[in-house]
Amino acid sequence: MKAKYLALLAALSATSAVQAADALTIDVHRDANCGCCKKWISHLEANGFKVVDHVESNMTAVKQHLGVAPRLASCHTAVIDGKFVEGHVPAAQVLELSKRNDLVGIAVPGMPAGSPGMEVGGVQHAYQVIGLTKAGTDQVIEDYFPR
Numbered sequence: 001m002k003a004k005y006l007a008l009l010a011a012l013s014a015t016s017a018v019q020a021a022d023a024l025t026i027d028v029h030r031d032a033n034c035g036c037c038k039k040w041i042s043h044l045e046a047n048g049f050k051v052v053d054h055v056e057s058n059m060t061a062v063k064q065h066l067g068v069a070p071r072l073a074s075c076h077t078a079v080i081d082g083k084f085v086e087g088h089v090p091a092a093q094v095l096e097l098s099k100r101n102d103l104v105g106i107a108v109p110g111m112p113a114g115s116p117g118m119e120v121g122g123v124q125h126a127y128q129v130i131g132l133t134k135a136g137t138d139q140v141i142e143d144y145f146p147r
């Protein structure tokens with residue numbers, strides 16, 4: 001009886017491991033000359049994501065196509081599970097996004113120093129991770145280094 005229960009547990013955890021691996025694949029769209037974009041990709045890879053890198057000639061068009069509101073814009077734009085990830089979003093919030101069905105995407109607007117991929121000699125500016133809801137409103141997902 002106990003052995004059967006353990007076998008069932010093993011089968012269940014094998015299934016969820018496969019699903020987790022699927023969810024961790026992320027498409028990143030970036031300009032060829034963007035150095036901080038490559039650093040952000042390294043941050044994702046270090047946190048277990050499988051990154052598919054796309055070099056684009058027109059990032060503005062990519063952002064428009066994916067529904068990134070201009071107020072949320074940064075450098076690179078990624079896509080996971082059909083939702084956008086704009087700018088230097090930490091891996092923890094990218095993971096959270098993959099579980100949220102009320103959001104169409106998340107963003108770290110601009111390029112704040114101290115965000116992943118924007119390490120500039122230890123400088124850390126306060127920044128927020130903003131979620132864009134299906135209703136089109138902004139929602140603060142996380143506050144980094146608040147004053």
Ligand SMILES: [Cu+2]
Pocket residue numbers: 036037075076088111
């Ligand atoms: Cu950047």
